[in-house]
Amino acid sequence: MLYREAGDYKKSYAEDSQTFPLKLDRWAYYALLAVAFLVVPFVINDYWASAVLIPFLIWSIASLGLNILTGYCGQVSLGTGGFMAVGAYASYKLMTSFPDLNIMIIVLLSGAITAAVGVVFGLPSLRIKGFYLAVATLAAQFFLVWLFNKVEWFYNYSASGQISSPTRSMFGFEVTGPTASASAKYLFCLVLVVGLAWVARNLTRGRIGRSWMAIRDMDIAAEIIGVNPLKTKLTAFAVSSFFVGVAGALMFAVYLGAVDVGDTFGIQKSFLVLFMIIIGGLGSILGSFIGAAFLVVMPVLLKNVMVGMLGWPSDMSSYLELVIIGFLIMLTLILEPHGVAQLWRVTKQKLRLWPFPH
Amino acid sequence: MKFKKLTAIAVSALVAASPLMANELEFPSISYRTGPFGANGAEVADGFSDYMTLLNERDGGIGGVRINAEECETGFNAEKTVECYEATKDSGALVYTPLSTAATYQLIPRVTADQIPLLSMGYGRTSVSNGDVFPYVFNFPANYWTGASVIVNHLLDINGGSLEGKTIALAFHNSAFGKEPIRTLEALGEIYGFDLTLLPIDSPGQEQKSQWLQVRREKPDYVLLWGWGVMNQVAIQEAANIRFPMENLIGVWWSGSDNDVIPAGDASNGYKAVTFHNVGTDFPVFDDIQQYVVDAGLAAGTGENVGTILYNRGLYQAAILAEAVKVAQARSGVADITAEMMRDGMENLVINDEIMEAVGLKGFGPNFTVSCADHGGPGLGAIQQWDAASQSWSLITDFIEPDMEVIQPLIDADSAAYAAENGIETGRCN
Numbered sequence: 043m044l045y046r047e048a049g050d051y052k053k054s055y056a057e058d059s060q061t062f063p064l065k066l067d068r069w070a071y072y073a074l075l076a077v078a079f080l081v082v083p084f085v086i087n088d089y090w091a092s093a094v095l096i097p098f099l100i101w102s103i104a105s106l107g108l109n110i111l112t113g114y115c116g117q118v119s120l121g122t123g124g125f126m127a128v129g130a131y132a133s134y135k136l137m138t139s140f141p142d143l144n145i146m147i148i149v150l151l152s153g154a155i156t157a158a159v160g161v162v163f164g165l166p167s168l169r170i171k172g173f174y175l176a177v178a179t180l181a182a183q184f185f186l187v188w189l190f191n192k193v194e195w196f197y198n199y200s201a202s203g204q205i206s207s208p209t210r211s212m213f214g215f216e217v218t219g220p221t222a223s224a225s226a227k228y229l230f231c232l233v234l235v236v237g238l239a240w241v242a243r244n245l246t247r248g249r250i251g252r253s254w255m256a257i258r259d260m261d262i263a264a265e266i267i268g269v270n271p272l273k274t275k276l277t278a279f280a281v282s283s284f285f286v287g288v289a290g291a292l293m294f295a296v297y298l299g300a301v302d303v304g305d306t307f308g309i310q311k312s313f314l315v316l317f318m319i320i321i322g323g324l325g326s327i328l329g330s331f332i333g334a335a336f337l338v339v340m341p342v343l344l345k346n347v348m349v350g351m352l353g354w355p356s357d358m359s360s361y362l363e364l365v366i367i368g369f370l371i372m373l374t375l376i377l378e379p380h381g382v383a384q385l386w387r388v389t390k391q392k393l394r395l396w397p398f399p400h
Numbered sequence: 401m402k403f404k405k406l407t408a409i410a411v412s413a414l415v416a417a418s419p420l421m422a423n424e425l426e427f428p429s430i431s432y433r434t435g436p437f438g439a440n441g442a443e444v445a446d447g448f449s450d451y452m453t454l455l456n457e458r459d460g461g462i463g464g465v466r467i468n469a470e471e472c473e474t475g476f477n478a479e480k481t482v483e484c485y486e487a488t489k490d491s492g493a494l495v496y497t498p499l500s501t502a503a504t505y506q507l508i509p510r511v512t513a514d515q516i517p518l519l520s521m522g523y524g525r526t527s528v529s530n531g532d533v534f535p536y537v538f539n540f541p542a543n544y545w546t547g548a549s550v551i552v553n554h555l556l557d558i559n560g561g562s563l564e565g566k567t568i569a570l571a572f573h574n575s576a577f578g579k580e581p582i583r584t585l586e587a588l589g590e591i592y593g594f595d596l597t598l599l600p601i602d603s604p605g606q607e608q609k610s611q612w613l614q615v616r617r618e619k620p621d622y623v624l625l626w627g628w629g630v631m632n633q634v635a636i637q638e639a640a641n642i643r644f645p646m647e648n649l650i651g652v653w654w655s656g657s658d659n660d661v662i663p664a665g666d667a668s669n670g671y672k673a674v675t676f677h678n679v680g681t682d683f684p685v686f687d688d689i690q691q692y693v694v695d696a697g698l699a700a701g702t703g704e705n706v707g708t709i710l711y712n713r714g715l716y717q718a719a720i721l722a723e724a725v726k727v728a729q730a731r732s733g734v735a736d737i738t739a740e741m742m743r744d745g746m747e748n749l750v751i752n753d754e755i756m757e758a759v760g761l762k763g764f765g766p767n768f769t770v771s772c773a774d775h776g777g778p779g780l781g782a783i784q785q786w787d788a789a790s791q792s793w794s795l796i797t798d799f800i801e802p803d804m805e806v807i808q809p810l811i812d813a814d815s816a817a818y819a820a821e822n823g824i825e826t827g828r829c830n
Contacts, residue, residue, distance in 0.1 A: 093483040192575055201583050201814055202576035204505045208821060220509035298478055299509060302502040302576050304603050306478050342483060356473035357433035
C-alpha cells in the first residue's frame, strides 16, 4: 500500500532509469548515506571502527570486485586473496618510496597496479572456463603469496618479512598508522566504498556491463552478436582486480596496519570472498554488501552475544560460531539459492502488491 | 520484524561489549584454543590462567587486588586479534601477551599509541629489546636471536668448538616467526664457517615432503626447526621417516612441546629443543596449583595439561608478570595499578633466586634484570631432550649464554631502522 510506483511519475529518461525508481527506496538510500556520513563518524569508537565497520566496508569492496568478475561476467576466480596481497604490497611500496604522495592516490594507484596484474592472470580465461579457470586463478593465489614471501624487495628487506604501514594523513587527519582516529579511518573507507559502489552500479547497467552479462549467459552467442570476448573478459578482470586491489590496500594500510602475507591473504580469504558473493547474491550490488555483512559482521555479533551477554567461554563460542554460521549459510542457500539479495527482491515484489496480492 | 529483532540484539550485544572500569588487575589473555595452532595455544593459555587463578584463590590477588584474566579467542587470526585488542584495551588492561609473532607486529604500534605494555616472551620482534626505541614492548628473558645463538653455541660445544665446513639447515614456518632467526644464523655462519640452507614451509605446515626430500638429498649435519603447531609434529615425523638422526634435529622453544614429539612415538627419541625455562612439575608451586586450582575444580581448559612444556611457559609468563606487578605496586605505592605503572614495573624488574624461591619456582628460569635500555634480558637458554621411553623432557645443559656481540649490533640496526621509519625520538634512557 505504501511501497508502490503509483503516483511516482517519471518525466525524463534519466528519471526513468534511475537506480532507485521508488520514492521510498530513494529516501531510504539518502537517509542511509546521511547517517553513514553525518551521524556515524561522531558516535563511532575504536571497537566499532576496527572490529565491525571498517572490516565490513573493506570486504564489501572486495566482494563488489569479485561480483563483477564472477557474478556479472561469469568467470570464477579463486585468486582474490592473492590480488588483495598485490594491492597491499603495492600500497606499501608506494607509501615507503613516495612518502609525500597522498594516501588516496596511493590506494587508487594500488588498485591500478592490481588491475594490471589481474589482466595478466585473466589471460587464461580466453582459453579455459569454469572449474579449469578456477584452478588457473588458484595458481595466481599461490604464486602471488609465494612471490611476496620470497622476494625481499617487496618487504623492503625487513628481517621478518612483515610489512607495516607508516602514518599518512589527508586534510590534516591521520588515516593510517596507530594514532589515526576511528572516524578518520571510517570516513576514508566509506568514501571509497560509496564511490566504488556507484562506479560498479553504473558500469554494470551500461554497455560494458551488458557485454559482461552477455558473455556470462552464453559466450558463443555473445561473440556472434558482436561482443569481443578478449576485451570483455579482460575488462572484467581489470575492473574486478582494481576493486580487490583497493580492498587489499585498505586492509593493510587502514585496517590491520601490519600484514604477514600468508596469514592475511591466504587461500581462505579467496574462499571467504567467494562465499560472500554466493550468499549475498551473484550479480547484485546489494548482494555484495549483504554477503560481506553476513560473513564479517555476523561472527563479531555472535561472539558478543555468546561471550559478552551469555558469558560462555570464548573457545566454545568460537566453535559454536562456526556451527551457527555454517547452519545459516545452508539455511539461506536452501531457502533462497540465489542469495539474500534475491530474497530482498522477492520481498519488494510482494510489498508492492500488499495487501491485495491478486 | 525479524530484522528489527536482530538489530535490537546486535545493538544490545555490542553495547554489552563496551567495557566497564572495574577494581581489578586486568590481564586480557589473547589466546587461541581453536584453529591449526589450538592444541599448543590451549596449553599456554591454561598455564597462564591457572597461575592467575592460584594467585586469586591463595593470596586474594596481588597486593590485595584480584586479577581478571579473561580470555579472548583469536584462533591465531590477525583480524580476530585486532577485535580482541580493541574490545579489551579500554578495560584498564595492564599488559598484552598475544602469543603470536604476527599479532605482536600488529600490536606494537597500537600498544605504543595506547600506552599499554606488551610482553612477547620468546617471540615477536626481536629488536624490541632495545627499550629506547620500544618503550612499551618487552621480550625478556629470551628471544629468537638469542635462541638461535644458544643452539649454535650448543653445537659448538658438542663439536669441540668448531663448526667449520658443517651445514645447518633451517626448516622454518614461512612467516614473520620463522624468518626471524635467519639474519642471526647468517651472521653466525660467517663467524663460525658453517653453511646455512633455508627450507621454508608454508603455514600451517602439513605438507613438508619436498623439504625433507631435500634434507635427505643434501644431508645437512644439523636441522634447526622453527615451527609451531601441527608443523612440528609433521616435521618430526618426516625426519623420522627419512631416518634423520633425531639428536641432530634441534627445535626452537615453540617446537619443543609434548604435543610435537608424542605423535612420532619412539622415533622421536633424542629430539632436542632449546628452552628458556625448566621442565617438569618438580617445583613447589605445582603443589599449590594442585591444591587451590585443580582440586578446587577451577583449572582452565580440561585441566590435563598441568606440567607440560607449554603449560609451564604460560605459567612462567604469568609468574614473571605477577612479579612485575609487585614491583609496580612497590614503586608507585598504589595497589590497583595502571598500565603506565605496569610499564614502569616491568622496566625495573629484577628476577633473582630469592624471588623465584618465594613463589615456589626456584631454579625454574635464569636470573635476569630489565632496564630502560634493555627490554630483552640476557637471553640465556638451555637445551632439553626428549626421552620417548619415559615420555619426558630433561635439560641436558645448563643455561647457556648467547653471543651478544653478534646479536646486539643486529638489534641496534633493526631498531634504528624502525625508529627512522616511524619517526621515533630516541635517547629516552640517557
